[in-house]
Amino acid sequence: NIRIYTNQKILNAINYVFNPQKALKLMDAEMIFELVDLEQVLGHSDKKLRRVKGRLIGDQGKIRQAIEKFSGVNLSIYEKYMGLIGDFEAVKIAKKGINMILQGSPHKTVLAYLHAEYQKKKQLEFTEMWKPTI
Template structure:
């Protein structure tokens, strides 16, 4: 039986995790066959496996669903992590710009873009969900697509012009389409 897990999310995200009348918390518990103990004052969460848990990865998946909600994703998007193909990747902006609040704010602005355009382009080109929250940029998608989105975000963080990042994404999108087409042809 997997062990109990402990984690903490920002206090302002606890309400989203619990949901209206506890519906989100209940849904997570039902989907993963785990029990959540949420400490609203601190944001501390305990994940305990239940007796009817079938998937040995349930506690691990629950941890990442909660982490995703804590990093700004909607519960609906976080539930994609129930699928074994999807992962959560978190980029810490401090790794690129240090602790300067001004620098973090500037980089978040570059990643989001005017009226959210850059973030939306990365999402559309890679089919990866993106959340810019606090000092992090979080990604939910399959491994290959996350690598592309992450590379594009790191290019932005390293000062590459948006136009160059968009060209990179366009090239990668074409490569993915070609690969998917080849896989379909091979299966026939």
């Protein structure tokens, strides 16, 4: 049943990383929830986990905010988990940016990628909005 599946996604989002208000966005059928166990990706080194979480969040949360703004996802990091809520395209863009950070790419490079994807999305929306409806 789709309602059971949706409720399960919402509960998982709340259990791991998101507050209930953000998790309720999953009631929209277009929205997906991705959960990443950072310890599974990075290994069991607390030092490495802290460093990567710091890189993902950035100074005063600026990198996390940029990922959210330019991709259109909600991103939450708590303990060893990272969660993403957004539509398929938004999550795909955010995951690529996050993978770039995990692989050690400079923030400037990641932000340039995210900004370029954001511009493409806005251009496409603009083009669709002004498309003739004949």
